Amino acid sequence: xxxxxxxxxxxxxxxxxxxxxxxxxxxxxxxxxxxxxxxxxxxxxxxxxxxxxxxxxxxxxxxxxxxxxxxxxxxxxxxxxxxxxxxxxxxxxxxxxxxxxxxxxxxxxxxxxxxxxxxxxxxxxxxxxxxxxxxxxxxxxxxxxxxxxxxxxxxxxxxxxxxxxxxxxxxxxxxxxxxxxxxxxxxxxxxxxxxxxxxxxxxxxxxxxxxxxxxxxxxxxxxxxxxxxxxxxxxxxxxxxxxxxxxxxxxxxxxxxxxxxxxxxxxxxxxxxxxxxxxxxxxxxxxxxxxxxxxxxxxxxxxxx
Numbered sequence: 001x002x003x004x005x006x007x008x009x010x011x012x013x014x015x016x017x018x019x020x021x022x023x024x025x026x027x028x029x030x031x032x033x034x035x036x037x038x039x040x041x042x043x044x045x046x047x048x049x050x051x052x053x054x055x056x057x058x059x060x061x062x063x064x065x066x067x068x069x070x071x072x073x074x075x076x077x078x079x080x081x082x083x084x085x086x087x088x089x090x091x092x093x094x095x096x097x098x099x100x101x102x103x104x105x106x107x108x109x110x111x112x113x114x115x116x117x118x119x120x121x122x123x124x125x126x127x128x129x130x131x132x133x134x135x136x137x138x139x140x141x142x143x144x145x146x147x148x149x150x151x152x153x154x155x156x157x158x159x160x161x162x163x164x165x166x167x168x169x170x171x172x173x174x175x176x177x178x179x180x181x182x183x184x185x186x187x188x189x190x191x192x193x194x195x196x197x198x199x200x201x202x203x204x205x206x207x208x209x210x211x212x213x214x215x216x217x218x219x220x221x222x223x224x225x226x227x228x229x230x231x232x233x234x235x236x237x238x239x240x241x242x243x244x245x246x247x248x249x250x251x252x253x254x255x256x257x258x259x260x261x262x263x264x265x266x267x268x269x270x271x272x273x274x275x276x277x278x279x280x281x282x283x284x285x286x287x288x289x290x291x292x293x294x295x296x297x298x299x300x301x302x303x304x305x
Contacts, residue, residue, distance in 0.1 A: 015064040016096035016178030023113060026103045027129045031161040032056045032069040035171075039274060040191035041069045042205035055192040057185045063175060064183050068095060092116060097123055097177050099170075100153075103130040104143060114151050123154035123177050127170065132160040195275060196223040197302075202274065203239055203267040203283070207252065210263055215251050218244040220291065220301050224284075235279045237271075242288045242301075249285050260285065 020028045029041035036056040058065040092098060098117065117124050126147055134140050140158050147153070155173050159166045185192070193201070200221040208216045220242040227236045243249050253260045260283055268281040291297040 015066075015181040015184060017066045017068060017094070018097045018099060018174060019068045019070060019092055019095040020099045020101060021070050021092065021113070021116075022101035023105075026101045027161045028101050029054075029069055031099075031101060031127070031129065031159070031167075032067050034161045034164050034167055035065075035067055036190055038190050040193065042201045042208075057189050057191065058171075059183065059185070059187045059189075063178065064185070065171070065174065065178070066184060067099075092120060095122060096179065097125065097154075097174050099125050099127045099174075101127045101129050102143075102147070103128070104134060104139075111150070117151055124151065125170075125173065126151075126153040126156045128156065128158040129161055131158045131165065132163050196226075198274065199223055199237060199267075199271050199279075200239065202270050203241070203263070203281075206263045206267045206270075207241070209266075210259055211251060215243070215248050218248055218292065219252070222301065229280065232280065233278065235277055236282070237279050238282045238284070241283060241285045242291055243285060244287065244289055244291060246287055249287050252285055 020032060022028055032041050032054070033039050033056070036058055040056045041054045054069040056067045056069065058067065098120065100113070100117070126144070128140060128143055131140050134143070144156055144158070148156075154177070157166060157170045157173060159170060161167075191198075200223050204219060204221045207219050207221070211219075222240045222242070223237065224240050225236075225238045229236050241252065243252060251259075252263075254262075264281050264283045268279060271277070271279055271281070288297065291301075
């Protein structure tokens with residue numbers, strides 16, 4: 001079967017919103033960053049890395065695509081993960097196109113996600129990611145065939161987000177389904193995230209890389225203060241890291257403070273690079289028992305309504 005197919009011919013449309021959805025760890029954030037050409041969403045091998053909707057803006061001479069990266073769709077148990085799943089599902093109701101991203105997993109494993117597409121009035125594309133890890137064309141066809149009867153997809157796009165394979169084709173297949181309209185965001189804008197949010201997410205990304213088991217999922221990061229240091233020509237940033245148990249705090253700090261120091265150093269370097277600003281970063285760790293199951297804490301941290 002052909003690698004690319006679609007129902008409708010190309011037409012002249014200018015702008016619109018495209019949701020990127022799928023289960024955890026299929027490469028949604030990697031795809032968003034590759035499409036935008038800049039890191040706007042954090043990445044890690046851990047499930048539920050993305051916790052909120054993040055918009056990445058791709059602006060070309062004749063169109064603007066606003067990609068909405070969503071948390072991985074899953075059946076969470078605590079209130080945080082239930083809220084995260086609702087955030088992902090709610091993104092489907094206010095976009096022009098849906099990109100359903102999967103990888104080498106066969107279609108029957110995704111039935112609970114595909115159910116959300118039924119009743120949508122917008123086109124849904126099946127995006128097969130990580131084709132660089134598959135066994136040639138036959139491996140790609142095998143995955144495609146496992147999905148083809150589960151939903152009337154508008155088209156199928158095999159890609160590799162890490163290798164940037166076929167991303168131009170993805171854009172060309174999505175473009176006909178966008179409506180004519182103005183620039184929703186300035187040309188130079190790449191993301192809707194505030195600098196505070198970008199800094200807190202980059203810190204959390206480093207925590208995800210350097211911790212295991214329950215710690216990554218029990219962590220939240222809040223930027224507490226920003227202050228210009230004219231003498232040092234830096235911005236002094238103080239960030240609070242929340243965990244749920246004293247043992248998690250001990251793991252995060254590490255022996256002699258080595259782990260938290262490494263996390264802070266790596267986060268500072270990345271923040272300097274991304275925001276083109278020299279910062280001095282101070283990290284504090286605080287235990288807040290069971291914050292993931294408290295609606296008031298979730299709202300204060302920016303999760304949900």
